[in-house]
Amino acid sequence: MFNKGDFLGLANQVLSKQVDVLNNLGALSAGDLDQSKTALVVIDMVNGFAKEGALYSPRIEGLIPEIGRVMQICLDRRIPIVAFADSHTPESPEFKRYPIHCGYNSKESEIVDEFRGLCRVFPKNSINGYLEEEFREWLNAHPDLNTFIVVGDCTDICISSFVLTAQADFDGRNRDSSVIVLTQGVETFDIPEVHDGDVYQMLGLMYMSSNGVRLVSTLVE
Numbered sequence: 001m002f003n004k005g006d007f008l009g010l011a012n013q014v015l016s017k018q019v020d021v022l023n024n025l026g027a028l029s030a031g032d033l034d035q036s037k038t039a040l041v042v043i044d045m046v047n048g049f050a051k052e053g054a055l056y057s058p059r060i061e062g063l064i065p066e067i068g069r070v071m072q073i074c075l076d077r078r079i080p081i082v083a084f085a086d087s088h089t090p091e092s093p094e095f096k097r098y099p100i101h102c103g104y105n106s107k108e109s110e111i112v113d114e115f116r117g118l119c120r121v122f123p124k125n126s127i128n129g130y131l132e133e134e135f136r137e138w139l140n141a142h143p144d145l146n147t148f149i150v151v152g153d154c155t156d157i158c159i160s161s162f163v164l165t166a167q168a169d170f171d172g173r174n175r176d177s178s179v180i181v182l183t184q185g186v187e188t189f190d191i192p193e194v195h196d197g198d199v200y201q202m203l204g205l206m207y208m209s210s211n212g213v214r215l216v217s218t219l220v221e
Contacts, residue, residue, distance in 0.1 A: 018206055025183060028149070028216040030073050037144050040074045042067060042083040043129060043152030043159055045115060048108030049086070049189075050153075054099035057189040059197055060153045064114050066185050067151050070219045071118055074149075081119035082138065084129035084158070085109055092125060128161040130169070146170065147178040149219065151185030156204030159186050163213050181208060184218045 047053070050061045074081055086102035087109040088094060102109040104123070111121055122135045129135060139145065150163055163179045170177035183205060190197030209215050 015202065018202060022183060022202070022205060022215070025215055025217040027218050027220045028180060028182070030077055030079075030219055030221055033077070033079065033147065033149075035077050035079050038079050038147040038149065039142075039145050040071065040079055040081045040119075041129075041148050041150045041152075041162065042071070042081065042115065042119060043150065043162060044084060044086050044154070045112050045152050046085045046102060046108060047110050047112060048102040048106075050112050053101055053108045055101045055189065057153075057187075057197075059187045059190060063151070063153065063185060063187050064112060066182075066218070068114055070149075070151060070182065070185055071115065073219055073221060075118065080142070080145075082135070083111055083115065083119040083121045084124045084132070084135075084152075084162075085111055085121050086158075087123035088125055094126070127158045128165055129158065130162050130165040146176060147180070149180045149182065151182050153186065154188040154204075155186045156188050156200045156207070160204050160208050163208055164211055167212060178214065179212075180214045180216060181205070182218050183215055 045060075045063065045067060049055055049057060050064065071081055087104050088102055089104055109123065110116075111119070120138070122129060122132050122138070124132050148163070148166055150159060152159060159181065163181060167177060167179045186201075188197055188200050188204060189195060205215060
């Protein structure tokens with residue numbers, strides 16, 4: 001299927017260019033946002049990924065200060081903040097692919113203490129929070145929203161699933177949308193020889209960008 005030497009040579013060229021692109025992304029100014037059409041979406045900043053448990057990652061925990069800063073900007077500008085919290089039923093098929101994590105109504109499924117009380121929380125039983133009925137009802141109740149600023153984890157799994165579904169949903173209804181990922185506000189986990197965090201972070205960002213998602217470094221006043 002692939003000539004290893006040719007493929008690795010091409011991959012090196014492509015990835016080298018992408019590193020330069022990502023290292024030189026500009027910031028998004030909050031002043032450029034229409035607060036009546038914008039929402040901040042925080043994905044899976046729960047104890048089970050950021051504090052404890054089988055899928056805890058220090059890379060995810062390291063997002064807390066940056067996301068907290070972004071949340072404060074949005075709060076100051078009255079931009080609504082919604083958060084998704086992985087919360088699985090015992091029968092979840094995910095447990096066939098991942099270690100048991102973030103069980104329904106468990107401490108692992110709770111938003112980290114730093115963000116509690118700052119956002120509307122939607123439990124999710126899959127990698128794709130956009131599919132949750134409760135969130136869709138909330139979105140339908142806010143018909144003017146068409147801009148989503150997205151932070152959280154994991155870049156190549158739950159983040160990419162949400163942003164591409166959001167974009168496809170608006171496209172399918174012939175509505176303009178702007179889906180924006182803050183690269184300093186998203187991360188993925190690292191398992192040596194299984195899931196290299198730096199590689200999959202890069203691949204996740206590349207995949208979203210190639211599908212029209214806007215990447216910026218961060219949000220500033």
